[in-house]
Amino acid sequence: xxxxxxxxxxxxxxxxxxxxxxxxxxxxxxxxxxxxxxxxxxxxxxxxxxxxxxxxxxxxxxxxxxxxxxxxxxxxxxxxxxxxxxxxxxxxxxxxxxxxxxxxxxxxxxxxxxxxxxxxxxxxxxxxxx
Amino acid sequence: xxxxxxxxxxxxxxxxxxxxxxxxxxxxxxxxxxxxxxxxxxxxxxxxxxxxxxxxxxxxxxxxxxxxxxxxxxxxxxxxxxxxxxxxxxxxxxxxxxxxxxxxxxxxxxxxxxxxxxxxxxxxxxxxxxxxxxxxxxxxxxxxxxxxxxxxxxxxxxxxxxxxxxxxxxxxxxxxxxxxxxxxxxxxxxxxxxxxxxxxxxxxxxxxxxxxxxxxxxxxxxxxxxxxxxxxxxxxxxxxxxxxxxxxxxxxxxxxxxxxxxxxxxxxxxxxxxxxxxxxxxxxxxxxxxxxxxxxxxxxxxxxxxxxxxxxxxxxxxxxxxxxxxxxxxxxxxxxxxxxxxxxxxxxxxxxxxxxxxxxxxxxxxxxxxxxxxxxxxxxxx
Numbered sequence: 001x002x003x004x005x006x007x008x009x010x011x012x013x014x015x016x017x018x019x020x021x022x023x024x025x026x027x028x029x030x031x032x033x034x035x036x037x038x039x040x041x042x043x044x045x046x047x048x049x050x051x052x053x054x055x056x057x058x059x060x061x062x063x064x065x066x067x068x069x070x071x072x073x074x075x076x077x078x079x080x081x082x083x084x085x086x087x088x089x090x091x092x093x094x095x096x097x098x099x100x101x102x103x104x105x106x107x108x109x110x111x112x113x114x115x116x117x118x119x120x121x122x123x124x125x126x127x128x129x130x
Numbered sequence: 131x132x133x134x135x136x137x138x139x140x141x142x143x144x145x146x147x148x149x150x151x152x153x154x155x156x157x158x159x160x161x162x163x164x165x166x167x168x169x170x171x172x173x174x175x176x177x178x179x180x181x182x183x184x185x186x187x188x189x190x191x192x193x194x195x196x197x198x199x200x201x202x203x204x205x206x207x208x209x210x211x212x213x214x215x216x217x218x219x220x221x222x223x224x225x226x227x228x229x230x231x232x233x234x235x236x237x238x239x240x241x242x243x244x245x246x247x248x249x250x251x252x253x254x255x256x257x258x259x260x261x262x263x264x265x266x267x268x269x270x271x272x273x274x275x276x277x278x279x280x281x282x283x284x285x286x287x288x289x290x291x292x293x294x295x296x297x298x299x300x301x302x303x304x305x306x307x308x309x310x311x312x313x314x315x316x317x318x319x320x321x322x323x324x325x326x327x328x329x330x331x332x333x334x335x336x337x338x339x340x341x342x343x344x345x346x347x348x349x350x351x352x353x354x355x356x357x358x359x360x361x362x363x364x365x366x367x368x369x370x371x372x373x374x375x376x377x378x379x380x381x382x383x384x385x386x387x388x389x390x391x392x393x394x395x396x397x398x399x400x401x402x403x404x405x406x407x408x409x410x411x412x413x414x415x416x417x418x419x420x421x422x423x424x425x426x427x428x429x430x431x432x433x434x435x436x437x438x439x440x441x442x443x444x445x446x447x448x449x450x451x452x453x454x455x456x457x458x459x460x461x462x463x464x465x466x467x468x469x470x471x472x473x474x475x476x477x478x479x480x481x482x483x484x485x486x487x488x489x490x491x492x493x494x495x496x497x498x499x500x501x502x503x504x505x506x507x508x509x510x511x512x
Contacts, residue, residue: 047228048277049231050229050230056238056241090276094246094248094276095238095239096244096245096246097244
């Protein structure tokens with residue numbers, strides 16, 4: 001199998017986000033080993049500092065994997081998207097890293113198939129950006 | 131002791147008499163009894179085999195108040211910087227505020243050779259010269275506006291206004307598309323390596339374009355370019371001027387005239403600009419040139435002005451908040467409508483405190499000096 005060198009950090013929410021990754025594993029779906037998973041209790045716990053830190057430490061892309069709109073366990077993720085996600089996107093733009101290196105993916109509970117598809121597409125996008 | 135032996139010697143810390151005047155005037159000590167400059171010196175000079183667990187060193191604001199009062203001009207802020215560098219070398223770190231976003235930004239700029247999009251905001255009416263002999267160093271203003279959007283800060287407005295004043299004064303300048311952060315905050319945090327990477331990249335860009343003179347509007351950039359770069363890189367590379375120093379003589383000679391602005395204002399001396407670089411008069415001269423403007427001084431002011439409580443993006447705690455609250459109370463006591471400052475950090479941190487003062491409504495507006503002066507240009511003197 002071809003080794004993928006595009007480093008992706010996925011911040012996965014402990015609830016619906018992580019269930020997609022677990023489902024992918026249980027369904028024996030595979031995705032590149034360059035995808036590093038970081039479990040968080042909710043996407044609202046991620047701030048722009050953590051996202052930039054991932055890039056500082058060598059990530060080529062960062063994926064935020066959370067619940068679908070309206071399904072957040074803590075009813076807080078909308079606030080995060082309104083402030084910290086937008087902030088991170090704008091900072092990446094200013095820095096010249098490009099806004100397409102940060103992707104917000106919101107999936108339904110246990111959708112492993114979709115997660116693998118999305119993460120592979122994302123790797124493709126990021127590796128094309130160079 | 132360590133490789134920093136000579137640097138420690140240069141701070142004249144061995145002249146410390148243990149008199150405690152630094153502690154009396156230190157704004158942090160007033161609110162945080164654990165922070166005691168006199169005891170920090172004692173602890174860290176006596177115990178040569180220290181375990182690098184002195185948490186107190188991260189609370190220093192670098193406001194130069196201790197240096198101002200010390201009879202022997204012992205450079206305590208620099209001593210703190212060296213202690214921080216040593217601690218970082220041992221693998222122990224500071225607690226960065228704002229999730230470490232600003233530190234990551236600086237490291238990304240230093241290490242990744244990025245093509246930043248930092249000049250997209252430039253209005254068409256600002257005229258740039260084709261030469262790079264004189265440049266205006268923007269600093270991190272575009273980044274601050276994104277980071278602190280929720281506080282309602284507009285640092286770029288101050289920069290745009292300073293550029294318009296430069297145009298009005300017929301001072302030619304250009305801007306650098308590949309300017310990097312000056313790195314002063316990294317240096318103050320003790321990250322000397324990160325600072326050196328930024329400083330060297332900036333200086334090589336200045337050399338490549340043949341820069342002879344640099345004008346800045348951020349006091350931190352001014353201090354870094356004028357003092358830190360020379361000290362750390364060991365050479366001079368260009369003349370560095372603060373924008374008020376460039377504009378004030380033109381007001382005297384009548385080459386520049388400001389307009390009318392009927393307001394009662396008070397001026398916050400940024401520590402780096404005031405106590406650090408002794409620029410007290412030129413910002414006041416600009417305020418004095420505004421027709422109809424009344425300047426009332428806060429108590430204390432100038433050499434003894436209280437810091438806005440901002441650190442180098444490390445350790446923002448209760449003491450910082452109390453200092454900011456005290457400064458806002460002093461500003462409100464003057465009865466002024468506007469608190470004018472020329473430092474982005476003062477603006478950010480005082481606005482932040484204004485939003486959470488136990489339900490107290492903001493009674494004073496906080497504005498940038500350049501924004502205020504440029505606004506008067508539209509209203510001609512009566």
